[in-house]
Amino acid sequence: xxxxxxxxxxSGDTGADESADVAPLLTEIDHVAIAVHDLGxxxxxxxxxxxxxxxxxEVVESDGVEEALLKVAESYIQLLTPTRDDSxxxxxxxxxxxGLHHVGYRVSDCGAALDAVKAQGGKVIDEQPRPGSRGxxxxxxxxxxxxxxxxxxxQE
Amino acid sequence: xxxxxxxxxxSGDTGADESADVAPLLTEIDHVAIAVHDLGxxxxxxxxxxxxxxxxxEVVESDGVEEALLKVAESYIQLLTPTRDDSxxxxxxxxxxxGLHHVGYRVSDCGAALDAVKAQGGKVIDEQPRPGSRGxxxxxxxxxxxxxxxxxxxQE
Numbered sequence: 001x002x003x004x005x006x007x008x009x010x011s012g013d014t015g016a017d018e019s020a021d022v023a024p025l026l027t028e029i030d031h032v033a034i035a036v037h038d039l040g041x042x043x044x045x046x047x048x049x050x051x052x053x054x055x056x057x058e059v060v061e062s063d064g065v066e067e068a069l070l071k072v073a074e075s076y077i078q079l080l081t082p083t084r085d086d087s088x089x090x091x092x093x094x095x096x097x098x099g100l101h102h103v104g105y106r107v108s109d110c111g112a113a114l115d116a117v118k119a120q121g122g123k124v125i126d127e128q129p130r131p132g133s134r135g136x137x138x139x140x141x142x143x144x145x146x147x148x149x150x151x152x153x154x155q156e
Numbered sequence: 157x158x159x160x161x162x163x164x165x166x167s168g169d170t171g172a173d174e175s176a177d178v179a180p181l182l183t184e185i186d187h188v189a190i191a192v193h194d195l196g197x198x199x200x201x202x203x204x205x206x207x208x209x210x211x212x213x214e215v216v217e218s219d220g221v222e223e224a225l226l227k228v229a230e231s232y233i234q235l236l237t238p239t240r241d242d243s244x245x246x247x248x249x250x251x252x253x254x255g256l257h258h259v260g261y262r263v264s265d266c267g268a269a270l271d272a273v274k275a276q277g278g279k280v281i282d283e284q285p286r287p288g289s290r291g292x293x294x295x296x297x298x299x300x301x302x303x304x305x306x307x308x309x310x311q312e
Contacts, residue, residue: 022207051178075185098304100256148254
């Protein structure tokens with residue numbers, strides 16, 4: 001069966017769905033991240049096929065990636081390629097090949113959103129918000145406990 | 157003709173990337189689709205953790221899936237679960253487990269976007285646009301030829 005890290009027992013509350021009324025935390029799909037071997041070729045594909053062009057490009061040394069952001073309305077397609085062999089994205093490409101890597105949701109307060117994940121018994125990768133690309137503040141939520149999806153919380 | 161329509165293909169530009177000037181076809185990230193085993197549990201997770209609630213729910217018999225759409229700004233989180241064992245999503249879950257399945261990009265003309273993919277040598281799953289959920293017109297682009305990403309073109 002699937003990964004279901006919901007653990008109501010840890011919430012300290014008695015109602016089964018008392019948290020159904022939490023305020024919406026996700027204000028936008030910030031980006032879909034796609035891991036690729038050849039960043040230039042992927043950029044060419046999106047430009048030549050869909051007319052989607054690079055809005056921002058950045059090497060994020062701490063994550064060992066180079067990314068290109070292609071703007072689509074208020075969201076981005078984030079093309080990602082590793083800059084070194086021990087980068088998590090390098091390992092991902094080796095294990096799973098090219099494709100969808102994670103989804104970034106925009107939030108107004110990354111710390112508060114991360115706390116909400118922890119409060120619901122979710123497993124996090126970043127215990128605290130940290131700097132992301134383009135001046136954002138980010139935190140990753142572990143796919144175990146999030147139905148197999150690596151989630152990034154992005155505060156602009 | 158005296159009409160000042162801009163047609164990059166006829167602009168006389170001999171540069172190798174004359175198609176860099178194609179008009180933007182993607183108007184929105186329509187949805188990120190996440191394959192899950194237990195739709196109800198996944199819906200609970202997004203509601204209880206992020207306050208994201210179901211905007212639309214539908215069984216799509218032709219695809220053998222039940223989907224729940226959670227609205228985030230102008231986009232959706234699409235939670236997907238198979239309704240029968242021979243559904244492509246059932247096979248995906250068996251092979252890869254839960255997680256990101258595809259990305260849907262909104263386009264104003266699904267047929268034109270599909271033609272653009274074909275014109276660039278892309279491999280398509282749907283040769284022609286077909287009905288999708290919530291009254292949309294859709295077509296899938298094969299991940300082979302799209303850097304490992306299953307892409308859905310969605311016309312509302």
